[in-house]
Amino acid sequence: MRARIFCLTIALVVAGSVIGAQASDPLASWNDSAAKKAILTFVEKTTDQGSPDFLPVPERIAVFDNDGTLWSEQPMYFQLFFALDRVNALAPQHPEWKSEEPFASLLKGNMEAALAGGQEAILEIIMASHAGMTTTTFEKIVSDWIATARHPKTGKLYTEMVYQPMLELLVFLRANGFKTFIVSGGGIEFMRPWTEAVYGIPPEQVVGSSIQTKFEMRDDGPVLVRLPKLNFIDDKEGKPVGINLHIGRRPVAAFGNSDGDLQMLHWVTAGEGPRLGLLVHHTDAEREWAYDRKSHIGKLDKALDEGLSRGWAVVNMKDDWNVIYPFEIK
């Protein structure tokens, strides 16, 4: 009986989404545009049993980049703000950081100098700030930070700087039987503590970059210790690899915003049958940020050319989204 109530609850919740979607526009924050039409057409044809493009539910896998696709990424990836706060908190235990780059610049608040070392500098910062504790402790550190830290420009919580149109898209896809995954260059364990509450995406559907962990039996029980060793970078060529390792089948829809998503979009859209590739183009300097080919963060150059030539949908944020952040409509 309890199990039956649980089943009914599922049915009602799912049906509720659908009824809501029928009563009003499920993508209300999207203006009429080519991108919106591409999404609606794709969902229509893949869920219509009479369509030659119909997809059985298990094949309905959709993957989303996170930084710049589901939430903002300027003036730098939000995870770097987290790393900066961690480095500041840990600095008293590391007097050597005062003279060692990238930490010296970081502690002076000079992010540009700190990141001048590129990928290697970022990795050093990540290892110093993300390793050396158990997975349980790290989860708590992230949860505490994400609940309180605020963006330097907007003063909002970082989780308030997610895109309302993409939240609607996630709900719309799931209401139509799609399973939604994050496939991000960001840290897998940096995202998991909050993606379920913010995006409705559970930890097991989050793919990201990672450091190594090690199992240890301690007197008070087993732990997983986070090591300062790189495990996997889920970016560029790494995204199809991460998709294959974690999901194990090729998704049918991919959403990204930068050259880091290019290979993921190639991999997903090259599959047989109906496919949807979509790029978010940051064009709104007033409500968000405007950047593309020359940006250090979220560079969109080659992927934009490829997208235009291959018929991927391209969202012009300024024109296509009538709301950017959820707090605008509250």
Place this chain on the structure above:
Amino acid sequence: MRARIFCLTIALVVAGSVIGAQASDPLASWNDSAAKKAILTFVEKTTDQGSPDFLPVPERIAVFDNDGTLWSEQPMYFQLFFALDRVNALAPQHPEWKSEEPFASLLKGNMEAALAGGQEAILEIIMASHAGMTTTTFEKIVSDWIATARHPKTGKLYTEMVYQPMLELLVFLRANGFKTFIVSGGGIEFMRPWTEAVYGIPPEQVVGSSIQTKFEMRDDGPVLVRLPKLNFIDDKEGKPVGINLHIGRRPVAAFGNSDGDLQMLHWVTAGEGPRLGLLVHHTDAEREWAYDRKSHIGKLDKALDEGLSRGWAVVNMKDDWNVIYPFEIK
């Protein structure tokens, strides 16, 4: 409307399982035993909203070892039969194998000598037989093999040698809101092509050992190439690491059969709240195989002691299961 029909279908399918479960014993192949009672009690208390042990649906994660837990593993892991068949098929292209171990022994059919090199010999065989092609090609090779290859003793397809009681357990758990995962030392891409059809477990819920893959853009499109380099061994201390990487939260129930599952059972049962750990003890030399502390394959020694002292459920296959394989009841 289509979406609504889809939702109703879900509801009916789920409700159907439950009604079936109420009308008859959902674990009909399990004799009344301490293990069966442990399972029923655990599911009852974690799904009863009035129980102090109630678990919200997203927390209902159950992990299953594969070899020896969901299907047989004697006289050797079934994946080694696959590797042997692959080595034989590839031998004409590798004349050097005639004099190189472990291949020389393998080609003579002397498995014992071939595996005398232990883990390293197995890895060499796996690399030679599982790498060097695209993921798409490998999936087809596995699918073709699993559909036709037969076990040397029973003459059955390997997928017919799954345990009926465990199939019932998987269905029962899922009907009660649990998400079921495989966490196996076997190859992740060796399992994925058939786990959905055989166990109802989709590729994205399969965790296993893996070799590295590499993304390549070819003239006819993107591919992932399987490299002869180890990526991850999902066994012993690796199982909690694999669980953390792929699932990202601690499961509440774990099912295994050997010392390779010990750390997974520790990790799962050490969590707060209600937990279920279960070991399958192979005690039936007539209907299956009887082996434990001294077996080279599926050794159950330390885990058995730990299980008995920590109160994990232990299945005595001979006494507790009235059916082993599904073909017995067809």
